[in-house]
Amino acid sequence: MSGAHWTAYVVGKLSEWTEEDSKCKARVTNSSRIYFQELAWATHLNIGVVTAKPDLRAYLNFARxxxxxxxxxxxxxFWVDIPMVAPKLPTVVANTLSPGEEPWEVxxxxRTMxxxxxxxxxxxxxPDKLPKEDIIQRWKAEPIRGLVVPTTAFTASKDLIPKLSKEYAKAFLGLITADTRIIISGSSIYPNGHEPFLGALRSLWQSLPPPTEDVTVGIPYRDFLQAPLQPLMDNLQSQTYEVFEKDPVKYSQYQKAIYTALTTKYKDEKSVCVVVVGAGRGPLVRCALRASQEAKKDLRLYAVEKNPNAIVTLRNAEKEEWKGRVKVIQSDMRQWEPDEKADILVSELLGSFGDNELSPECLDGAQHSIKTSGISIPKDSTSYLQPVAAPKVWGDLQSQHTIKAFETPYVVLLHRFCPLAQSEACFKFVHPNHEKPLDNTREKLIRFQPAKIDSILHGFAGYFESTLYEEVNISIRPKTFSKGMFSWFxxxxxxxxxxxxxxxxTVEMKIWRRNDESxxxxxxxxxxxxxxxxxxxxGRSYHIGLR
Amino acid sequence: MSGAHWTAYVVGKLSEWTEEDSKCKARVTNSSRIYFQELAWATHLNIGVVTAKPDLRAYLNFARxxxxxxxxxxxxxFWVDIPMVAPKLPTVVANTLSPGEEPWEVxxxxRTMxxxxxxxxxxxxxPDKLPKEDIIQRWKAEPIRGLVVPTTAFTASKDLIPKLSKEYAKAFLGLITADTRIIISGSSIYPNGHEPFLGALRSLWQSLPPPTEDVTVGIPYRDFLQAPLQPLMDNLQSQTYEVFEKDPVKYSQYQKAIYTALTTKYKDEKSVCVVVVGAGRGPLVRCALRASQEAKKDLRLYAVEKNPNAIVTLRNAEKEEWKGRVKVIQSDMRQWEPDEKADILVSELLGSFGDNELSPECLDGAQHSIKTSGISIPKDSTSYLQPVAAPKVWGDLQSQHTIKAFETPYVVLLHRFCPLAQSEACFKFVHPNHEKPLDNTREKLIRFQPAKIDSILHGFAGYFESTLYEEVNISIRPKTFSKGMFSWFxxxxxxxxxxxxxxxxTVEMKIWRRNDESxxxxxxxxxxxxxxxxxxxxGRSYHIGLR
Structure with missing residues (x-):
C-alpha cells in the first residue's frame, strides 16, 4: 500500500485495554505511555485517523x-468510539455510573474539554433497537465520521436477505453523509460473512429518490458560511441574478400574488399601474406580464433598477422581448420621482432574515411612488429565530480566532445541526409603512419553548415569512416552508x-435591530x-451599509 | 476650572428620568437619544466619568x-449607580420584580453583557442597615469606584458627633480602597451640612492602625499579575533575594525547625552535618548558625548554590562573616557529589503553589546528598486551591486578547476578590522521596463546598502549606496563614x-501536574x-523549564 493510501484509507485503533482513568496510578501512567507510543507509531505510518474508546464511567484523563x-x-x-445508547451494566458496576449519564454527555x-x-x-x-427520536436527533448535529451498525439490527426477510426496519433505515440515512464510513459489527450467519449486510445498506442508499433541484442546489453549500449580501453597497453580479431567477417557487408565488391583486382589489379597473423596484434582470417584470395576461388586465408597467450593469439586460429585454410594454428607468428607487404613482409596487428585497438586506429602508424610501390606495407586494415580512446546536459551523467560526467571526450573522444552509426548540417570531415590518415617524429599529426579548433534552446551544438560526398578498406567502421557516424554494438559506x-x-x-435571548445615518x-x-x-x-463587527 | 480638572475631578450624572426599558417605544427611542446627547456633552467637556442609574426591574436596554x-x-x-440592598417597593410594583432579584444580579x-x-x-x-455578611463580601470583589453612605446610617453620639456602628465601619472600610470616592447622601441636622459626616469617615480612616510591614510590602502588588519565577531557567537578581531575605517570619520558622531537629532527633550527636542547597545570598546559612548557637550544637555546614552571581556574596560572607564555619560550593544541587552526606538538607525552593518552582524535581535531584537516616527541611508541601470571583484580575487578563493569558497561572496578591468556598488540598510532596520510580506527575479532582450565595467564578486561587519539621510549619493558606510572612503571594x-x-x-475541577524530559x-x-x-x-501556553 502506498503512503497516500495509508493516510486516506487506514483507520488506526488505539488499544482498548488501557485504563487512563484507573484509581491505580501505575495503570494510569502505563496507559498514558502506551497512548503516546501508539500515537508515535500512527504518525510514523502516516495514518490519517485513530479511534479511541473511553470508559463511560470515568473519562476525564481520557479527555485530557x-x-x-x-x-x-x-x-x-481522532474518532471517539462511543455507543448511541449506554450498554446495560451488571448492577454492581452500574452503581458507579452517574444516574442518567448518557453517552452523548460523555x-x-x-469535546468541550x-x-x-x-x-x-x-x-x-x-444499538439493536433505536432510542427515542430526540436522542437520534441530537446525534445528527455531531461530527459522525464513522457509523457502526450491528448485524443484530437487521432482520432476515423471506429470501434471507438482511433488512433494516423502516424507522431504523430512516435513522441510519439521517446520520450519515457522503463521507461517513460505515462499519458492520457482530456475527453473521451468511457464508459470505458481512457482505449481505453491506449490500443491504448499499441498496438502501441507492433506493433513495434522486434529489430534487432545490436539494441539488443546496448540497455544495451545506454548513458553508457565507457573509450576507450587501445589496445597497455592492452591485449584484450577473451570476447571482441567474441563480436566483431559477427558483421554481418564488416567482410563481409572486405571479399568483399579482394575479390575485389584479382580480380582486383591481377587478373593476381597466388598467393598473405596476412598478417593479429593484427589477434586476427582469424576473418580476415577467411575473407581472404573465399575471396581466392571465387576469386579462392591461398594465402600465415600470421597471426601476439602480445597477448600471443590470440595466443593460433590462433595456435589451425592453426592446427585444417586451416591445414597449415596459418602461425601464435607471434610478435608485429612493430617489426616483415617478410621473404616475403605482397601484402595485412589486419588489424582492427580502434577505434570509427578512429585513437583513434592508428591505424596510428601501421600501420606505420607495413608498412615495405608491398611490394612497396602492399596495406593496410583499405586504409584510416577519423574521423568526430558533435556538440550535451546530457544532460544525461553530467550530469553523472558532478556527478563525477572532471575535468578529462570532459577531457576524452568516447565511448558511445548516445541515449538521439540531434545533433545541421551535422557532419564534422576531421582527415584523409592514408595507407601505404609515407610521410617523418611520422607525425601523426594533428590539425583542424571545422566550423559547423549554428544551426537551440536554443539549448545547451554539447560536440561533434565522428565517423569514412574508405575506406577498392576502393568502399568498413565501416562507423559509421550517414549519411553513415554501417547498422547493431555494433562493434563501x-x-x-x-x-x-x-x-x-x-x-x-428555557432559552431566553434579546435581539436589537439598530441604525444610524449610514x-x-x-x-x-x-x-x-x-x-x-x-x-x-x-455594530463593531458587522453592519449593513445604507449607502 | 482647567480641562485637566474637569477630567480628574468632575463626575457627570446622566439623566435619571429616562426610560430605556419602557414598554412604550417612543420613550425608549427618546431615552436613547438623550443618552447619546449627554454622552456627546460629557465628551465635549472632557469629563472622565459618568454615572447612570438602571431600573432594577428592567435593564436590558440600559445594559445595551x-x-x-x-x-x-x-x-x-461609566459607573452604574446601584444600591447594595433592593429598595422596598409598594406591593403593586413589587409584583413586577423577579423573586429574589438582588441588585448584585442586576x-x-x-457587567457580563x-x-x-x-x-x-x-x-x-x-443601606441604612447592613445586609448579611455574604452580600457585603460579594461586593468586595467588584470595581467600587464610588461609595454612597446615607446620613441615616450614622447615629449621633452624646456630643452630637455622628458615628457609624462598629460593624458598619468595618464594612465601609472593607469596601473602599485609596481611590474610592466617598459620597454622603440624605438630609443633615447639622448647621454645617454634611461636613460632620465626612469628618466622621475621615477620622475613621485616620484611626486605623498603621499597616504592618507585610501589608506595606504588598500594597503596590495588589491585584498586579506577575508571571511565576523560573528559578531553574533564570538566575535570580540581587534585589529579588533582598526582598525575600526581609521576611520576618519565614526565617524564624526555619531556625526553629533546625533547632528542633538538633535538639530532638540529633540531641545525642556531637556534631551534625547540615547542607543548605540553593543557598542564595545565605539567609538559611544564618538560620542554621543561629540554631546551632541556640542548641549549643556544632555543625559541619555546607552552602550549595548554582547562581554564579550569588556565589560572590556567599564567598564574601564565608571570609568576612562566617570565618571558616561554612563551606561554600558552587554547583547545581542535582549534580553535586558531596564528600560527606547530610544529616539535614535545608532548602527554600517552594513557590506560591508549593511545587510550582520545581521543588520536587530539585529535591529529588539533591536527595542523594542525604544520609539514609537524614531529613529534609522542609519535610513536605501541600498545595491548596480555592474558587474565587476576581473580576478585576480577570478583566486585566481579558484585555490581553490572547488565550495564553488565560492559560498561565499568575502570582498575584488578590485584593478585589471574593472566595466562593474554602480552600481544598491539591497535590502533596514528601522529602526525601522514597517512592520508586520517582514520579512527580499528579492529578486531582477537587470538589468544593457548595456556594453560599449566587456568584461568579473567574478562576482558582492557589496556596501552599509546608511542614518544615514536626510541628513547625509555614503556610500561605488563608485558614492557617503564617501571620506576618510576605515572601509569597x-x-x-x-x-x-x-x-x-x-x-x-458545587464547583468541581480537575487539575493535572504533567512533565516531560524538559x-x-x-x-x-x-x-x-x-x-x-x-x-x-x-503546556502550550505555560511551562516551567527543567533546564
Whole structure:
C-alpha cells in the first residue's frame, strides 16, 4: 500500500485495554505511555485517523489525553468510539455510573474539554433497537465520521436477505453523509460473512429518490458560511441574478400574488399601474406580464433598477422581448420621482432574515411612488429565530480566532445541526409603512419553548415569512416552508461561547435591530439560562451599509 | 476650572428620568437619544466619568446602551449607580420584580453583557442597615469606584458627633480602597451640612492602625499579575533575594525547625552535618548558625548554590562573616557529589503553589546528598486551591486578547476578590522521596463546598502549606496563614470564561501536574456545574523549564 493510501484509507485503533482513568496510578501512567507510543507509531505510518474508546464511567484523563494528542500532532484525526445508547451494566458496576449519564454527555464533555477541535470526531455505534427520536436527533448535529451498525439490527426477510426496519433505515440515512464510513459489527450467519449486510445498506442508499433541484442546489453549500449580501453597497453580479431567477417557487408565488391583486382589489379597473423596484434582470417584470395576461388586465408597467450593469439586460429585454410594454428607468428607487404613482409596487428585497438586506429602508424610501390606495407586494415580512446546536459551523467560526467571526450573522444552509426548540417570531415590518415617524429599529426579548433534552446551544438560526398578498406567502421557516424554494438559506447568529442547556430549561435571548445615518446592524445576547456578552455591540463587527 | 480638572475631578450624572426599558417605544427611542446627547456633552467637556442609574426591574436596554457607550467612546468611564440592598417597593410594583432579584444580579448582568469592560464600575449605595455578611463580601470583589453612605446610617453620639456602628465601619472600610470616592447622601441636622459626616469617615480612616510591614510590602502588588519565577531557567537578581531575605517570619520558622531537629532527633550527636542547597545570598546559612548557637550544637555546614552571581556574596560572607564555619560550593544541587552526606538538607525552593518552582524535581535531584537516616527541611508541601470571583484580575487578563493569558497561572496578591468556598488540598510532596520510580506527575479532582450565595467564578486561587519539621510549619493558606510572612503571594489559575455559580451549587475541577524530559506544566478545567475546555493543554501556553 502506498503512503497516500495509508493516510486516506487506514483507520488506526488505539488499544482498548488501557485504563487512563484507573484509581491505580501505575495503570494510569502505563496507559498514558502506551497512548503516546501508539500515537508515535500512527504518525510514523502516516495514518490519517485513530479511534479511541473511553470508559463511560470515568473519562476525564481520557479527555485530557485526547486534548494533548490533538495539541501535539498537526494533522491526525481522532474518532471517539462511543455507543448511541449506554450498554446495560451488571448492577454492581452500574452503581458507579452517574444516574442518567448518557453517552452523548460523555462525548460532549470530551469535546468541550478539547475546545471543540475540528479534528475530533465520533465513531458512533448504533444499538439493536433505536432510542427515542430526540436522542437520534441530537446525534445528527455531531461530527459522525464513522457509523457502526450491528448485524443484530437487521432482520432476515423471506429470501434471507438482511433488512433494516423502516424507522431504523430512516435513522441510519439521517446520520450519515457522503463521507461517513460505515462499519458492520457482530456475527453473521451468511457464508459470505458481512457482505449481505453491506449490500443491504448499499441498496438502501441507492433506493433513495434522486434529489430534487432545490436539494441539488443546496448540497455544495451545506454548513458553508457565507457573509450576507450587501445589496445597497455592492452591485449584484450577473451570476447571482441567474441563480436566483431559477427558483421554481418564488416567482410563481409572486405571479399568483399579482394575479390575485389584479382580480380582486383591481377587478373593476381597466388598467393598473405596476412598478417593479429593484427589477434586476427582469424576473418580476415577467411575473407581472404573465399575471396581466392571465387576469386579462392591461398594465402600465415600470421597471426601476439602480445597477448600471443590470440595466443593460433590462433595456435589451425592453426592446427585444417586451416591445414597449415596459418602461425601464435607471434610478435608485429612493430617489426616483415617478410621473404616475403605482397601484402595485412589486419588489424582492427580502434577505434570509427578512429585513437583513434592508428591505424596510428601501421600501420606505420607495413608498412615495405608491398611490394612497396602492399596495406593496410583499405586504409584510416577519423574521423568526430558533435556538440550535451546530457544532460544525461553530467550530469553523472558532478556527478563525477572532471575535468578529462570532459577531457576524452568516447565511448558511445548516445541515449538521439540531434545533433545541421551535422557532419564534422576531421582527415584523409592514408595507407601505404609515407610521410617523418611520422607525425601523426594533428590539425583542424571545422566550423559547423549554428544551426537551440536554443539549448545547451554539447560536440561533434565522428565517423569514412574508405575506406577498392576502393568502399568498413565501416562507423559509421550517414549519411553513415554501417547498422547493431555494433562493434563501437560513441565517445564523452565533454565540461566542457554547452554552449547555438542560432538559426543561428555557432559552431566553434579546435581539436589537439598530441604525444610524449610514448603517443598520443587529446586536444579540442570551439572558437565560446563562448570560452572554452583547454580540456586535455598536455594530463593531458587522453592519449593513445604507449607502 | 482647567480641562485637566474637569477630567480628574468632575463626575457627570446622566439623566435619571429616562426610560430605556419602557414598554412604550417612543420613550425608549427618546431615552436613547438623550443618552447619546449627554454622552456627546460629557465628551465635549472632557469629563472622565459618568454615572447612570438602571431600573432594577428592567435593564436590558440600559445594559445595551452602556455597552454601546463603552464601544463608541475611547476613554470615558461609566459607573452604574446601584444600591447594595433592593429598595422596598409598594406591593403593586413589587409584583413586577423577579423573586429574589438582588441588585448584585442586576450589576452582574450589565457587567457580563458589557464583556466585563474595565471602564465599567460601580457607584454603590450603602443601606441604612447592613445586609448579611455574604452580600457585603460579594461586593468586595467588584470595581467600587464610588461609595454612597446615607446620613441615616450614622447615629449621633452624646456630643452630637455622628458615628457609624462598629460593624458598619468595618464594612465601609472593607469596601473602599485609596481611590474610592466617598459620597454622603440624605438630609443633615447639622448647621454645617454634611461636613460632620465626612469628618466622621475621615477620622475613621485616620484611626486605623498603621499597616504592618507585610501589608506595606504588598500594597503596590495588589491585584498586579506577575508571571511565576523560573528559578531553574533564570538566575535570580540581587534585589529579588533582598526582598525575600526581609521576611520576618519565614526565617524564624526555619531556625526553629533546625533547632528542633538538633535538639530532638540529633540531641545525642556531637556534631551534625547540615547542607543548605540553593543557598542564595545565605539567609538559611544564618538560620542554621543561629540554631546551632541556640542548641549549643556544632555543625559541619555546607552552602550549595548554582547562581554564579550569588556565589560572590556567599564567598564574601564565608571570609568576612562566617570565618571558616561554612563551606561554600558552587554547583547545581542535582549534580553535586558531596564528600560527606547530610544529616539535614535545608532548602527554600517552594513557590506560591508549593511545587510550582520545581521543588520536587530539585529535591529529588539533591536527595542523594542525604544520609539514609537524614531529613529534609522542609519535610513536605501541600498545595491548596480555592474558587474565587476576581473580576478585576480577570478583566486585566481579558484585555490581553490572547488565550495564553488565560492559560498561565499568575502570582498575584488578590485584593478585589471574593472566595466562593474554602480552600481544598491539591497535590502533596514528601522529602526525601522514597517512592520508586520517582514520579512527580499528579492529578486531582477537587470538589468544593457548595456556594453560599449566587456568584461568579473567574478562576482558582492557589496556596501552599509546608511542614518544615514536626510541628513547625509555614503556610500561605488563608485558614492557617503564617501571620506576618510576605515572601509569597497566592497563585491564580484563571478560567477563559467566567462561570455563573448559583447558591448551593458545587464547583468541581480537575487539575493535572504533567512533565516531560524538559519541562513541567499544569492543565486544569472545570467539570461542574458547567464545563470548560482544558486550559494549557500539552503546556502550550505555560511551562516551567527543567533546564
Amino acid at each position: 489525553l485526547m486534548s494533548q494528542g490533538l495539541n501535539s500532532t498537526g494533522a491526525l484525526h 462525548w460532549n464533555t470530551i 478539547c475546545e471543540g477541535n475540528r479534528r475530533l470526531g465520533v465513531l458512533l455505534r448504533m 437560513p441565517i445564523f447568529f452565533p454565540l461566542c461561547i457554547p452554552l449547555k442547556i438542560n432538559k426543561g430549561q 448603517k443598520v446592524w443587529y446586536e444579540w445576547c442570551v439572558i437565560k439560562p446563562s448570560l452572554t456578552p452583547i454580540h456586535n455591540s455598536n | 446602551l452602556m455597552s454601546q457607550g463603552l464601544n463608541s467612546t475611547g476613554a470615558l468611564h 450589576w452582574n448582568t450589565i 458589557c464583556e466585563g469592560n474595565r471602564r465599567l464600575g460601580v457607584l454603590l449605595r450603602m 497566592p497563585i491564580f489559575f484563571p478560567l477563559c470564561i467566567p462561570l455563573k455559580i448559583n447558591k448551593g451549587q 519541562k513541567v506544566w499544569y492543565e486544569w478545567c472545570v467539570i461542574k456545574p458547567s464545563l470548560t475546555p482544558i486550559h494549557n493543554s500539552n
